[in-house]
Amino acid sequence: MDVLDDLLAGTRARGGVFNLTIMDTPWALEIREKAPLTLATLVRGSAWVVRDGIEPARMHEGDVAIFTGPAPYVVGDQLGTAPQLRIHPGGICEPLPGAPTDYSTRLGVRTHGGHPDGEAMVVSGTYQLESDVSRRLLAALPSVLVVPAAEVAGHVMSMVLGEIQRDEPGQQSVLDRWLDLALITTIRAWFARPDSHTPGWYRAQSDQVVGLALRLMHEDPAYPWSIVELAERTGVSRASLARRFSPLVGEAPMAYLTGWRIALAADMLRETTDTVEAIARRVGYANAFALSVAFKRVRGTSPTAHRRRSAVPPSHRWSHRQSPAGGVVCAD
Known part of the structure; x- marks a missing residue:
């Protein structure tokens, strides 16, 4: 087993939250989920990613982005487009001025924008990580990275989209495994880029x-x-x-x-x-x-103090609040 295998083995989705957003231009989402790790792809359209402290990043159809750390960020069609929706921890969706009025549900997945053929479609999945092994991997990644569609093997995030629109037994486990696969292929593709500043x-x-x-x-x-x-x-x-x-x-x-x-x-x-x-x-x-x-x-600190400080009730381990089928919960 190599180092990346070990770090990825400690970074697994368990009850990941999956969001499917469909909107028309102009559109923008303000993400305040505070998740330590998020993957997102543009199924349709193009977008800018804006986060304090870094240069805005451009995303095109099929590109996959990874976001690390709890700091908020905005994904929108253009720089300066005011967000119409704000996503909070647990997938809670807050409408902002100018938000679409229709929050319809298709096959258990919350969509925004009122019709399935909107100009922009974004699918994302978030990890809730407590692992020290996972943190070693996150420390090697920038706060935002974007891998072009052509470099991500198999367009695995599109596979996530296909599964997220089903409603079948065991769906959460299937989605979690797809998210893990998307993470692995995206990180490998990122590390293969000459400008990725790979860790030692x-x-x-x-x-x-x-x-x-x-x-x-x-x-x-x-x-x-x-x-x-x-x-x-x-x-x-x-x-x-x-x-x-x-x-x-x-x-x-x-x-x-x-x-x-x-x-x-x-x-x-x-x-x-x-x-x-x-x-x-x-x-x-x-x-x-x-x-x-x-x-x-x-x-x-001592091992005992570390255990006491980081202890969580067994019923809450590896869990994350989410709506049925992993969809976004919207507050009208």
Whole structure:
């Protein structure tokens, strides 16, 4: 398993919220969902994406955009078009001045604009992520990225559109898996672009030595790795491994391993009821005390305090408020 596989494995849609919006020109949506990760595509039309702190981004039909972080943004037909709809957390839709008066529902999916043949059609899906592993992936992405349709394999967001307009058993699970597939193909396409400023760990995977060292650590983080053994396994000297690893990845091999182990432990503390002792052994520490020392050095808090602070009732884990069939809830 490579680094991207591991990070994507920790980034899964569970009860994702899916929105289908159809509007006529002029149109604009103000998104205030505060979701840590959102994917969107234009099924019809073209649009501008405006978010504070970055240059406006252009989207054309079939392009896929990824938005990271909770900051609001506007998607509209032209720069300066006033938003007619504001989307709040949970898919709550607030009409603004100039909003369409018809919020009709087609096959359980809330649409805006009054007729299915509007000039613009936008489909989106949001992730609600608590995982520390997921945050490592999000940290490698800009707040807005747009991948042209021709570079996204299979136009998977169009497949999401096809499913979102059905009303069949197991629909939520199917939509979640399609959203995961869309995320994977879009991120791979983005990282393949020469202007994407890919993270060091991604570039390092193509290095014969450093890539192997990363795979070894990710495949078995509980193994008592040392710089000496990593060097032996990769067929180079200790000094050579250190010289190649740090410039590519951005930190020394053992520092990278510690960060990865602590991220795994943080997720296990949040998502399971396993003891700190059991988690320590699963991520490569001899006992709870050793994990606690490392955890506090990296995170500034103890494993127990982290678990207490991040605990959520089991019935609320991996959930997100949504309307039937994942549609937007609109308030007239």
